[in-house]
Amino acid sequence: MEYIYHFTNIIRKTTQNLFNKATGVFQRNDPNSQLDYTELIEDDDVTQRQRIKTIPATSSKYDSYIPSRFRFIDSIKNMPIRYQTAFLSSLGFLISFGIRCNMGVSVVAMTHNETEKLPNGTIKLIKLAQFDWTPGIIGIVDSSFFWGYLITQVPGGYLAAKFPANHVFGFALGISSILNLFIPFAAKIHYGVVMILRILQGLVEGVTYPAAHGIWRWWAPPLERSTLATISFTGSYAGAVLGIPLSGILTEYFNWQIAFYFYGLVGIIWSIYWWYFSYERPAIHPKITEAERVYIEESIGESSSIANKKIKNIPHDELYLMEDT
Known part of the structure; x- marks a missing residue:
């Protein structure tokens, strides 16, 4: 049974690594709060240091989507x-x-x-x-x-x-x-x-x-x-x-x-x-x-008020007229 234990342990570690990497995603700022994220960078004097950045919560443009590669969630519930x-x-x-x-x-x-x-x-x-x-x-x-x-x-x-x-x-x-x-x-x-x-x-x-x-x-x-x-x-x-x-x-x-x-x-x-x-x-x-x-x-590019609209009737006659002209 020892090989089964090692096999399951490898699967567990692989799944955890995949889970951790997948949580570093692009996220939008919460309109009601501020978004802090931690980024690890390399420096000439210090091998690694921690830098905290704060993005204004009032921003609603797409440039406020930031890559938080080192943000890891605490639990599946918060994912x-x-x-x-x-x-x-x-x-x-x-x-x-x-x-x-x-x-x-x-x-x-x-x-x-x-x-x-x-x-x-x-x-x-x-x-x-x-x-x-x-x-x-x-x-x-x-x-x-x-x-x-x-x-x-x-x-x-x-x-x-x-x-x-x-x-x-x-x-x-x-x-x-x-x-x-x-x-x-x-x-x-x-x-x-x-x-x-x-x-x-x-x-x-x-x-x-x-x-x-x-x-x-x-x-x-x-x-x-x-x-x-x-x-x-x-x-x-x-x-x-x-x-x-x-x-x-x-x-x-x-x-x-x-x-x-x-x-x-x-x-x-x-x-x-x-x-x-x-x-x-x-x-x-x-x-x-x-x-x-x-x-x-x-x-x-969708909003909650827009349903999944489908074209039920294709105006073939109008298309033919446009093609003739």
Whole structure:
């Protein structure tokens, strides 16, 4: 178990470093207060010294947005809502990619005999494989997820534009997590049933990336868009890195079903909290500060009174007349 401890310790430190770096963001002055920030600079005589700057609270221009690279928040509670959304969506992607890794790892324990080599060189059968799936069947079952995933990439963008993108994102992860709970039961029926569930998982998870982009349409100021999107999408890579060894550990110390149950339950819990916490736009979020809301809306060029207007009727006749003239 020592290697597990070291592995989790590395993940914890990496996450903390990412968390600390991500909090050095561009922020707008609170109209009701002054903004102090600390900057570390190098000097000829002193290696490092601390300098405090105070920006007048009356300033409302974009030049009052200052980079506070060394401002670190005290707790998650004080983190700006847009960054809480980024880290929470990153956790969602981590769970999503963990779900994808379940089958690839668990199928080893599902379809292979457990044996032991004796001192005399003979092989002793300890446990017979639960499923007699051929390599071809295993490949089809494992890849069936991506059949559905490929189909809903483009429709996912349409859904994220038509409906609140945060709801689309949470709904997709929630449904995929529920389906994950049924895979162990489906495997006992027939591998074809597992394929159906995996295709359905791919269909619903195919909308996650388009939905995530739709979320940042309302929440990401231009100067922070790349940072917020990077934090969010980093969860997908972390999910693959963590999902494979974690599924293997759960399978080794418990059984192959536990990996499906674990990610299914964690995904459902995440979806419930996401549904409670996330909102489509800053203007309707009940916990956002006035300063953050104004900063996001003005930097994007939107205000709380402007709805997401769509062109319902395109004046084709007028356009043709303009082209003729």
